[in-house]
Amino acid sequence: MHMADALLSPAVGGTFYVLSGGSLALSAKKFRDQGDQSRVPLMGVLGAFVFAAQMINFSIPGTGSSGHLAGGMLLAMLLGPWAGFITLASVLVVQALFFADGGLLALGCNIWNMGFYGCIIGWLIYRAIAGKNPTRTRISISAMVGPLIALELGAFTVVLQTLASGISELPFDKFSGLMLGIHFPIAIVEGLVTMAVVNFVYQLKPELVKQSLGLSESGKEGTADYKPVLIVLLVLALLTGGALSWFASAYPDGLEWSVSKTYGKEELPGQETGIYGFLSKIQKKTAFLPDYGFKPSEPESQAEAGSSEESWPAISTGTSVSGIIGSILVLGLLVISGIVMFRLRGGKKK
């Protein structure tokens, strides 16, 4: 799922721009270094292929809903990690601009969620499973496992990004349960289609599928055994997917349950540590922009229904009658300027 600008804060958006930008620069350099320019046109057309593939909606048996190929793992298996990442990033740029899928600020997040996990981690998985001996079976397994891990990691990161931005109210556990749960069947389907397609290519052009494995940094990359990492990741993905889905469905009145919680970041689990804590610190630091009194609510104020003026001065200012009248006036001004601009513009030029 693509992250949207509307749910994002500048701090989180900016952070992931840095992460994605760095990854892109690194990928570009690695791609240049290995010197094979013949894949340049292939990257271009495969990127276009991803769009074409997304247009072919197939029905998912048993659910009646439709799905389509996301393509990260496919790109990784055909192009390798660096070229694959560059290609997927380009796909996301075009999606954001031409198809209103993901926003311009959210681009950094989306490139990370889908490109890094899908192509780079995906390729690592491919290499771990099939690196020494790319048989058809191993290729198939990689095609199934890769999307599973990549999509779940991506979905989870969307949750983190949304949380850290603080615009949506969805609580961590329910949101992650939902996202991880939904992406599980999606990943299975992605895996099946990827497997079918890559196997087909393997029959007709095996060099392509094998070539992407042969790419490593100039001999420095060790022959580390990725299997343990893989198993752990796989188990985690399955656990989170399965268990949290169960969790989500075990709470029919889940929404009621979260009413008692405040929306403040201070209340969410695990927020002081790790990436989330890091992000919220950035958030606080950049919230220096004078916001004329808007403050995140204090937990205690939940109970003070009556004394809203003191504890919610900002909100009441923004939503008092005068504020509403002001907003209507702004709308009026907008309409008037719109009409004026139409007049000014005149007829259509060619």
Next chain:
Amino acid sequence: MSILDADLIDRHAYQDSVIHRLDPRAKLLATMFFIISVVSFPKYAVGELFPFFLFPMTMAIFGFVPAKLLFRQLALASPFIILVGLFNPFLDRTPVHLNSFTINAGWLSFMSILLRGALCVASAVILIATTSFPRLVDAMRFFKIPSAFAVQLMLLYRYLFVLLGEAQKINHAFLLRSGNSRPTIAIAGSALSSLLIRTINRGEAIWNAMQARGFEGDILTSQQMKWKAKDSLFLCAVLILSVLFRLFPLNQLLASLVRT
């Protein structure tokens, strides 16, 4: 439908207007700054966001961007945003008093989400509808995106509609032979596989064409970008107004004027 709209947007980008003639770097910077200003608001900002509609409105009107197209793109982008935001009124029940009645603060943040969504999506659509993609890539090159990425963007754009056309043909072919249902995974996989092989072959043909003309390394475009006074004017206007609207909520100011 979205293929048609993408094509419409693309063709519109090659039209001529005041907005089209602005330097792509100015438009890109303005759009990014605009989006950042919009999303930098705290979660309950609703009325404060209204003045920001001036930017997409002005660009769309003077850029002759078709309103229906804009709204269709907005509709396309909405589902996920609405789905996530809709929980807000239920999860955030902090009471907010408006003279006579009370609503959940969650409704405010939900409306804020919708407004942000509209502003951000609109500005992105308008950017690409008034700036042809190759020119936008030129602007990105100026801002130092890796050249391998710029080349990739260019080639992807060049073959995007070609491949989309092929996908449409596949969809039509299936539709005509199956009645009106969607393909199963197996059939889709099969159709995709054949399209993929053709695509890979096409990639090889393009590589041959590049080699035949003596391809040495980079693919450079010739279009020069010339920054003019009007571009500075445009950019400054957007920056200044964005900052002003962000820091000094217009609805408050107008309200206090009305009061006095």
Next chain:
Amino acid sequence: MNLALEIADLVYVYPDGTKALNGFSCHALKGECVGIVGPSGAGKSTIALCMTGILLPQSGSIKIDGIELNKNNLKQIRSRIGLLFQNPDDQLFMPSLFDDVAFGLVQKKLNKDIIREKVEKALAQAGLAGMAHKFPGHLSGGQKRLASLAGVMVMEPEVLILDEPSANLDLKARRELIDKLSQLTNTRIILGHDLEMILDLAERVILLNNGKAIAEGEPEKILGNHQLMEENNLEVPHSLMPHQDQHHRRKYKNRK
């Protein structure tokens, strides 16, 4: 040196084992227009790719303008030979017409002003003046074909190879292309199935089948030879049929 092109006993085998060329030989004089015809799979496209050094033959020799092609002088060879691909979409890979036509010149690192001059001239000759900033994807089939021709011609090649140049063109665009090709002075090698076009343009025809030159000679003699054509899965072009013999039309229209 009057020979623009000299190919001797060319053998090319694809990686999957298909023997596309099995001792193919031909030549072309400077300025001559030669047509190479043959059924599908005869090896026509392979010849084109070998001549530009994209495919390197297992044995045999290719001499362009007296220079023998080998993997070390590809750059030199490619500056003397231009290839018009079958599908212009494969060839027009740049975002604007100007950039596409300029591509080869840019790769040669010529001066910007010189490039501009040459490109504009080439576009004007192709009848595409004023369309320099158009996106190739927005052009019609005929325009794309002429654009890719401009992109090749701007390099001023000694030899021009055209791989099925009239494929997918409507009749007007096809006629326009034939007119343009007839005005060129470069050595032209036309590969394809459009026998009428070859009759219009070629001074000499080579019949290719199973990777070898089966026959060579005047276009009317080769293409008008019923037996030869039938044996090689081809048909005598309509214009060479005696007027009385309307067997083409009769064959389809008199079914009851």
